[in-house]
Amino acid sequence: MQIEVLPSTGSPRIPYLEDRLVIVIDVLRATSTIVTALANGCQAIVPVLTSEEALEKRLTLPGSLLGGERDSLIIEGFDLGNSPFDYVPEKVGGRRVILTTSNGTRAIRDSIAAPMIWMASFINMHSIVLAVHREFENRNRLKGIVVFCAGTEERFDLPDTLCAGMLIDSLGSKILLNDLGEAARLLYRSSEDHLTDRIRNSVHGKKLISLGFERDIEYCSTPNILPIVPVVQEGEIVWLTGE
């Protein structure tokens, strides 16, 4: 299996995606939050790029909630921020959320040429690994995987790269990697016993702590909590259903 890891949105070289599974990772916090929202009964998440686009989208999807952040904080007038703890069953159960974040939703939109787009985080890693095995053992329609780390403000982000490394490490040894994939695996192996500390000490981690989101970091760096694989279908993010 061939796996190529990209460092951030804005990557100067996006590979050919038309025959690849893209797995988007934004540990702090978009993909962790999307997984949580779906686990808590959210009907679907609609990723958009700007708050203006979110407001326009709601006109066509009445009853939807608006979620997202700019500079890590909830957008004025929105119903939900980008903390997974905002997406509780009482708020999101049975409803659509239109979501815009600085990095994660942009990476999802940048992947639109791919036939299949999933979202990974530490909290749903085990389910992602099982789903990858299922996808690649039974069929040959996909040529490989592009792991698209959303990064932070178009820059390499250690939490996302560690998460990519955990995914690669969990998929076994018969894998052909680009250099960033190899680096991600090495970084994960040297960090797996103190993941939360590494993430807390990253640039994005420190920023979230300074804003009072330490609890988000502990949650987002805990592997294998929720058995969910979010997938993009017709522009919306929903559960990947059984095959």
Add this chain to the structure above:
Amino acid sequence: MQIEVLPSTGSPRIPYLEDRLVIVIDVLRATSTIVTALANGCQAIVPVLTSEEALEKRLTLPGSLLGGERDSLIIEGFDLGNSPFDYVPEKVGGRRVILTTSNGTRAIRDSIAAPMIWMASFINMHSIVLAVHREFENRNRLKGIVVFCAGTEERFDLPDTLCAGMLIDSLGSKILLNDLGEAARLLYRSSEDHLTDRIRNSVHGKKLISLGFERDIEYCSTPNILPIVPVVQEGEIVWLTGE
């Protein structure tokens, strides 16, 4: 000291360079070759972006040699490729070389806004570390360092990142790093006992081996061979002279 590491040319976010020392790294092979050329008596290296620019430049610098590569091989009609072993004293002694490579010379030109640009590689690491200490202990005119990994074809490159990690690790503990700097340090620490193997197994390493350049890899991954700090002065790369 603040150190920010960039992954490749084409990086979507180049930081403010006007008050930074930029250290360009292209282990395979531009910065290793530049160090070697200067050690072997080359008068100066003129970095240019294209072979056409190299030919034009020679009109104004008669007697200069043309050096560089495309797709790792010597450019047709040029005097020298991009292998450090091409830059022997009998060829380059007392002469200027006009150099164009796919990644390294581009990273140098992308750094042009900085007041000081040096070139690092494993082979001159010790001299770079000494020069950084000298520069930052005696004066405060620079705010920090940007380590500009040239990368490979606009992508993250493990050899360059390991070299950045060795530099950071050698500079001590009082350093503020971006996430890629922290990753580089972790990668170096987990690889320092088998640097050559890691570099041989990188995407660029494998390509050079397939083209018969294995000897280049062994040489370029050997730390602290040559006591030279190449610096850009008036568009040319020369030795950094004593202070």
